[in-house]
Amino acid sequence: MKTILFPRLYPEAVVDGSSVLPPGLELEVKTVTGDREVRYLAVFHNRGSVARHLDAIRFTARPEPGDFLSFPGREYRIFLEGWTMVTPAKSVRYGEKDNFCNPDYLPAAVSDPVHYNNAAEPNRFSGEYVGLLNHRPSGSILLAGFITSRRMMCRLTIELAESGVAQLELCCDADHILVEPGESVESEELLLTCGSDSQALLKEFASRWGENMNARTWDHAPTGWCSWYYYFENVTAADIAENLEELAARRSDFPLEYIQIDNGWQSAYGDWLHTNARFPEGLRALAHSIAEKRFKPGLWLAPFLVEKNSRLYSEHPEWTIRTPEGETVWLDPWGSTELAVLDGTHPGVQAHFRNLFRRLAELGFEYVKLDFMMYACTPGKGRYFDPKATRLDALRRALTAIREGFGEERFILGCTTVLAGVVGLINAERISTDITPYWERKESGRDRYREDCCVPNVCRNIINRTYMHRRLFLCDPDVHIARRDRNELTDAEVRLWTSALLLAGGLKLLADRFSTLEPERAELSRLLLAAPDRFRLRPLDRFDREYPAVWFGIDRESGAPALGIFNFAETSMRLQVTLPDAPAGTLRNLWGNETLKWVSGAPCEFQVEPHNCLLFLPSTQSK
The missing domain is CATH 2.70.98 (Beta-galactosidase; Chain A, domain 5)
Structure with a gap:
């Protein structure tokens, strides 16, 4: 150079x-x-x-x-x-x-x-x-x-x-x-x-x-099941119990570590020790039911958000971000819910977080997913309690208190947060917008918002942020969706998403209802769990296109290459690729009969249909 x-x-x-x-x-x-x-x-x-x-x-x-x-x-x-x-x-x-x-x-x-x-x-x-x-x-x-x-x-x-x-x-x-x-x-x-x-x-x-920043990671990439992407906010204790039974009975097929209860269990934002009517037995019983099946209990929270009608707000309105006149700053309404944001610079909030997460640990939870934390850094017209505090101070002081309460030995996953604010305080971080059980949805007459929840946007961020993995935190690419019910993704789109997760590594969480998961789709989930963090991955065309199409991986153990060719467009794609330096060998497309003889420096041409991919793996490890 x-x-x-x-x-x-x-x-x-x-x-x-x-x-x-x-x-x-x-x-x-x-x-x-x-x-x-x-x-x-x-x-x-x-x-x-x-x-x-x-x-x-x-x-x-x-x-x-x-x-x-x-x-x-x-x-x-x-x-x-x-x-x-x-x-x-x-x-x-x-x-x-x-x-x-x-x-x-x-x-x-x-x-x-x-x-x-x-x-x-x-x-x-x-x-x-x-x-x-x-x-x-x-x-x-x-x-x-x-x-x-x-x-x-x-x-x-x-x-x-x-x-x-x-x-x-x-x-x-x-x-x-x-x-x-x-x-x-x-x-x-x-x-x-x-x-x-x-x-x-x-x-x-x-x-x-x-x-x-003394970054934290974890000694392995966790696996688990997440309730959100099938049940969303309507999840019930009965739904959790059903999937626990299925997963316990099929443990050899799905050797999962954590069961993560996502949004929908709480009585109100802010009242994180109180469950709603769909979880009548409370958090301790919920954690016990998971641990009894030999899984580790995990729980979703949005720690900075507090509802107007919550117990927390009625007792401590002074803990929220407030205007110079002392009035609570309210977010734009989420439907009928009025939400404020806790001020991470307030000593009372920090003490509250220490106590809350210490209590969750005592109840048996070993993993938490912390969502919507970017709101700690968006005071709007409000002011922090500490006039010498920056937005990043507000987030990091609060997260420090959460870590002190939850303990060093338990797992914290960040979600929808300022990426810089969590380095050194959490173990893993979501690196993309939410995956969706459809390719994309957008209003007629406008281009795709570049932060929209859709498969192409998720994949773009996953491949472009592989450099963060195991250096700033463990990367979480989001969950696997394989099912046919409650899913608009085509067979090709499901294969594309499976391929992206297989190459990307990081956390591997499943998100289907296992009593209705068809055997051929269940096989895709088993494929991911066989080696959850298998490849060191990079894009070969980072500067060539907004959505990188050429994903190159090296097996962490064998050193063998893998190659994914992704087409996120609406028309077929013909792509020429010069194979990078890697051990010679024969690769086979996981989704077809094509083979690829790997010779470093050799030019290759690929044809890929819309919303589809080719995934070349070492032939001894392909189906």
Whole structure:
């Protein structure tokens, strides 16, 4: 790879809306230069006599002669990470527009919804945490990313022009926090590095981020059953009992570890120790019934959400995020339910979380799935109890209390949360929007929202976030749906989803009703459980298309290759692939009779029908 000239970054602090610092305020910048990398850490000092509000610390670059930003704009491909599990992690290029997201959902999808472009104009792109700038003619890649996430949300903006990169901005949002005289505030640590292999760069980035944040994982990839995707919010104790009986009787076929009771069991959001009428015997009996069948009990909660009619809100309205006038901030209604958000900076909330999760552990639960946590970081017009706290502070302080209560030895899965906020505090994290028992649904006359719940969006995030797995947390790609009842997916679409999960690794949770699961569909679930975290996976076409079609895996034990060719489009696809370096051998398509002789560097051509895939595995391990 040709040596590149890093762009020059110009740091600045934004204080009370202005980047012009008055006397007494100082921004100190520490720079460390290493082998093909530069690291930056900025420290804002208030040496004056008046308290100030810090809005942001940002680093900006524009092209200078000969540097990496000075190539023609059409020669770049850009990969940008997303804020939460649902936010797109994808590649874009000159002439395209930014992600088209549901305007009503923006506050839960991007860290700065006020200034988000939302596909309004071409060539201005935004992302979170990390971005890759790929110069296609030379193959060189510049990575810019933040390798800590202690206090600030970090985002990137890249604007392309015909002549080059018009602007690169790397911003740490400080959320207008109060900085008293004599106090200092650090930015997150920024890394610029370069290479020619996008996956290797991202894996190294994630490793360093994880090391800095003391990332947790687990000693294996858990398996289990989840109630949500068949029963949804209508689940009952009888449904759980039926599936427990089926799974216990068929344990050799489905050697599962956890039974996860998802949304629908609670009496109200916020009252997490009280079940509703569909679970009349309560949580202790529920956990006991699961453990009695030799499974580990797991429970879904949305810990930050509290209903207006809950016991918790009636007793502690002061624990919610509140306006400057002291009124509770209410989310947009979920049907007839009015919901507020607990303030993670409030000492009472932190004590509540310690007690709540300590009690759940005492009741027998060994696993929790924590959902809708991004709301802890979306105060809207509200203010936190602690005026010196950032949005990330609110989330991480609360999660620290949850971990202290639940214990080090129990498993925590994050869901619908700010990805940076959970590193070091949870064991696993969902990395995609929800899988659906249909391909997609969208309103007539509009394009697909890029955070929509649909199979293509799920698969796009799964493959593009493989670099996070075992470095920031265990990745959860979501559940397997194999059934025919309550399922609109075609046979080909079910095979495609099964293939994605088999290659992706991470958690493996099933989500069907086992008394009605047909034998040929049950075989697909058994296939996944045979080796739950089998492959090291990467996309071979990250920069070529929004939805990567070529998924390349290496068996963790044997070193043998695997190749998935996915067609997420509405028309048939013919694709040429140069086989990457891997041990020679013969692979067979799991879903047909085609064979593939693996010769590193050899060109191959594949034909794939719409909503379908080919999955080539070592022939001794294919059916």
